[in-house]
Amino acid sequence: MKSFESLGLSRGLVESVQLIGFETPTPIQEQAIPVLLNGNRDFVGLAQTGTGKTAAFGLPLLDLVDDKSRDTQALVLAPTRELGLQIANDLENFSEKVKRFNIVAVYGGSSISEQIRKVKKGAQIIVATPGRLIDLIDRKAINLSTIRFVVLDEADEMLNMGFKDDLDKILSFTPKTKFTWLFSATMPREVRAIMKNYMTDPFELTVGEKNTGNVNIEHQYVLIQEKDRYAALKRILDYTPEIFGLIFCRTRIDTQKIAESLMKDGYNADSLHGDLTQQQRDRVMIKFRQRSLQILVATDVAARGIDVDDITHVIHLNIPDEMEFYTHRSGRTARAGKKGISIAMISKRELNKVKHIEKTLKSPFKRMMIPTGQEVCQKQLLALMNRVHEVKVNDAEIAEFLPAIEEQLADLTKQELIKRFASIEFNRFLDYYRNAPDLNAKGERGEGASADEKYISSGSRLFINLGKMDGLDVPGLLELVDEQTGLGKKDIGRIDLKGAYSFFEVEKDQAARVVEALNGGTYKGRPVRVEVTDGKESSGGGDGDRPYRKSKGSYGKGGGSYGKGPARTGQKKRW
Incomplete structure (x- = not known):
């Protein structure tokens, strides 16, 4: 070299x-x-x-x-x-x-x-x-x-x-x-x-192959049910007592909520998101760099540019829709040749996203089983024993206090002393994890089609002539569809954002309704066109879109909006 x-x-x-x-x-x-x-x-x-x-x-x-x-x-x-x-x-x-x-x-x-x-x-x-x-x-x-x-x-x-x-x-x-x-x-x-x-x-x-991740990052995923997401996060944190990590959420609200919940539950955590003032952001980052904070919960945008040494874990509370976001999130760990772990928390219907990331990064994902309560207690006890071994003893300054300590503990045998000392930490975790349920979702890749794959096979793929160049992102597209059709996140399948156009999936029986609801509007001054592609990549969506002049309204922040509230089935759009 x-x-x-x-x-x-x-x-x-x-x-x-x-x-x-x-x-x-x-x-x-x-x-x-x-x-x-x-x-x-x-x-x-x-x-x-x-x-x-x-x-x-x-x-x-x-x-x-x-x-x-x-x-x-x-x-x-x-x-x-x-x-x-x-x-x-x-x-x-x-x-x-x-x-x-x-x-x-x-x-x-x-x-x-x-x-x-x-x-x-x-x-x-x-x-x-x-x-x-x-x-x-x-x-x-x-x-x-x-x-x-x-x-x-x-x-x-x-x-x-x-x-x-x-x-x-x-x-x-x-x-x-x-x-x-x-x-x-x-x-x-x-x-x-x-x-x-x-x-x-x-x-x-x-340097390295294109579209490959940092080879020093170990990519893992846990399979959970949606209702167990926070409980599973806590169990992962408890099983990793020496963690110095970043937790990523999709929204500012989720970021603040998760950070506050962790702090209430006794974790040394804080949040980083766009609603913070620069002074608040600086204060959080100083604490994190100095390791006064052990866990930082952040949004993608707020965490960009964070360069902190020795981050051990990156946890994706929600797996991102954009490949670039996953790359940048994971890149916060394993810096300067060191090792790191990236853990994605996913439901069964998100397994296809993991497959896509694996293929793109050319890096395999290993399924991590959410530890049992007994495994967490054992890990915490061993961590406590390790701290006992590693603690530095100031012989000169503690000497004057030792006689009083020895007198106070004189009636305890060595075995009793060890048990009581260990129980200070052990009792807390034992009480919490006694009869703790298994949080691992059943099912693994290879056990038939995932929920996403089944959904796609029975859904319609729609083309929309809006993309990243229009300032559209995944939350924006979800909000647009929800506002005009009443369909929620659960009703929308895979979203594929391109530069000047995008694709998204809905159930076949909803496709005509979505096309009717969205067609003819404008988004930030641009006429909107939506059509069913039947799974084929449309060649349209550029500047050659057909002129649509029936609407004076617009989506988003471009000025004006459709009506007041979502257009439900049977309602007419207000122009």
């Missing part, structure tokens, strides 16, 4: 990296740094999160930027405040003993006037989130005309978070002569579009 010195970095940077504790480069660093050091070509790096991408672009960037000039020469864009601050901090640590840079982090939730002041002092490198950078551009407080290098870190996450228009605007203010370095964990079509529009003959580097 190569050393950092052999990659062509300046001597000062090599020494700085060694002082930090980096010994050998990771695969992405080993292959990217020599290419980027040339500073004369666009670059695309595809690698999983936690593989060392910051150093892969940060070290050559520091060697190429002139610290004698006060011009802004490099711009690093990151999807979240947390990731931006982490990148800025890493760059400062790398360069501390080599060059005197003014590296400025620009992000929302903090004083914009203070950030403008720092930028105007002469920032050679700016690390920014797209939204706040747009604010500075609009205020004419930042000059991007001298930019030589633009780094798009976690590009797929930025696009998933809806920053495409912001990226287009930002890049339009940078010189055409700049070089763009793009790093991403996945390579969806939207990232390819960025490459096509803003890069010229980029050097493409893929």
Whole structure:
């Protein structure tokens, strides 16, 4: 394996990296740094999160930027405040003993006037989130005309978070002569579009096979009934007393509810979601990084960009509908070559999703049986004994208290002392798990078709000419169908979101009703067309849709809405 010195970095940077504790480069660093050091070509790096991408672009960037000039020469864009601050901090640590840079982090939730002041002092490198950078551009407080290098870190996450228009605007203010370095964990079509529009003959580097997950992550799933979801989560946590983990939920409400329930039940947990103020979010993240929190419950959007070392477990309370979300969730563990576990909690009807993820990641999922109450009690006792073995004894300071302790316990034999000591923890778990039921749902893959597969075989597949480009996501599509037809989540099968169109499934006897209810409306100003595809991928859904002018209403936040309340069977739509 190569050393950092052999990659062509300046001597000062090599020494700085060694002082930090980096010994050998990771695969992405080993292959990217020599290419980027040339500073004369666009670059695309595809690698999983936690593989060392910051150093892969940060070290050559520091060697190429002139610290004698006060011009802004490099711009690093990151999807979240947390990731931006982490990148800025890493760059400062790398360069501390080599060059005197003014590296400025620009992000929302903090004083914009203070950030403008720092930028105007002469920032050679700016690390920014797209939204706040747009604010500075609009205020004419930042000059991007001298930019030589633009780094798009976690590009797929930025696009998933809806920053495409912001990226287009930002890049339009940078010189055409700049070089763009793009790093991403996945390579969806939207990232390819960025490459096509803003890069010229980029050097493409893929570390590991495309669409494969981090090999250090062990993927597991548990099969549960919906009513047992929270009880099963508690049992998994109790069976893993040393857990330092992330729990993902679909919605802010679920996130807050689960976190509050865990705290009431005595777990060291907190939540992270979009309703928190920046100050509250910072406070939660500080506690989590310092391990004052053992469990963080989060939504996908809120957790993006979290870079915390040594997370042992990622638990998906609900398996995500988007493949990219599962990849990014799981990537929070097993970072920097360490091992980690990803556990998906699923019902039988979601088994086909697990099969799809297995196939895409080329990584097998192992079924984990939810432990019994007796197994939890045994695991907790062993963990307690391990803490007894590992505890550090301060002989000097405890000595004066020992006579009183020994006198208090003098009537107990060694055996009685051990039993009483162990029972302090054991009694609590024994009381809770006495006669605890089996929470494992019956059925396993291979035991006939899953509920989803049976549903699909008896359902109709519908095409709708709305997709991600329209700002549509899975919850939005579910809400749209529910609002106009009265069908709930349980009535809708598989959803497949594309760029300009999507597919979803309903029972055959509901298909005509759904088509009638949705056809002819508008969504954010775009005419809506829905049709039954009979399982075939429609070639329609682009800009060539038939004109529909019968409605003045619209779905969503585009202005106006259909009627008041859902259109039930037999009701007419109000236009």
